[in-house]
């Protein structure tokens with residue numbers, strides 16, 4: 196069936212399109228140097244790279260959180276980034292729950308900001324809390340939860356929004372290895388149900404390969420893309436099972452080598 200012209204245009208448009216982005220905070224070496232990146236709808240993309248290569252800056256730019264003079268173009272679903280774009284949900288590394296709100300109220304917070312009706316947001320938040328394993332903790336406050344539980348709540352809050360694009364800045368960076376594995380598994384399960392577009396930042400190459408369709412490796416000073424690799428591991432995936440998978444380990448060794456070569460350039 197032929198789609199109407201406008202539907203075709205929307206279908207062909209990338210979720211995120213960065214072209215030739217160069218950005219500097221100070222005079223001298225640019226923070227980000229000629230980065231181009233097209234993320235199709237529904238792709239789970241991870242960006243790995245050393246501290247200071249500009250990962251968070253790129254995410255902040257996409258979310259419209261910062262306005263830094265730059266050359267090149269950045270488009271989200273064909274539009275210029277702008278703060279408050281409902282097309283985007285942003286999950287941070289640091290604990291971003293509001294301490295005076297219960298788990299349920301925290302999970303519903305993003306929807307509340309966006310004006311979702313009270314009953315609807317409570318229902319959706321409850322459902323998501325059960326899915327992230329926090330059923331029964333709806334009335335607890337953040338200080339009564341472990342760090343892993345708080346990040347589960349933040350995950351519920353992010354997925355409760357109907358944004359087609361999720362930006363995630365090292366959401367599991369500060370967790371212990373076992374909790375991290377549990378949350379990666381949870382994220383993959385949630386994502387596999389809906390296949391939204393995800394840009395996920397991490398320092399952990401193993402995590403990036405396990406959860407993503409594609410891994411982009413950046414180098415620092417200036418921040419640039421050194422390699423961009425499709426991950427040919429079939430879905431649905433189990434992050435835990437992958438730890439024993441030889442393809443996963445081969446990919447790790449391969450990307451690691453390219454990462455080191457990129458650093459030498």
Ligand SMILES: Nc1ncnc2c1ncn2[C@@H]1O[C@H](COP(=O)(O)OP(=O)(O)OP(=O)(O)O)[C@@H](O)[C@H]1O
Pocket residue numbers: 220226244245246247248249250251252253
């Ligand atoms: N608002 C700002 N003003 C000046 N310099 C900034 C600002 N934000 C970031 N920078 C600089 O830009 C560079 C990239 O920072 P950014 O936080 O994007 O890196 P990153 O790759 O996310 O690092 P990390 O992995 O440590 O979080 C760093 O050198 C940082 O000091």
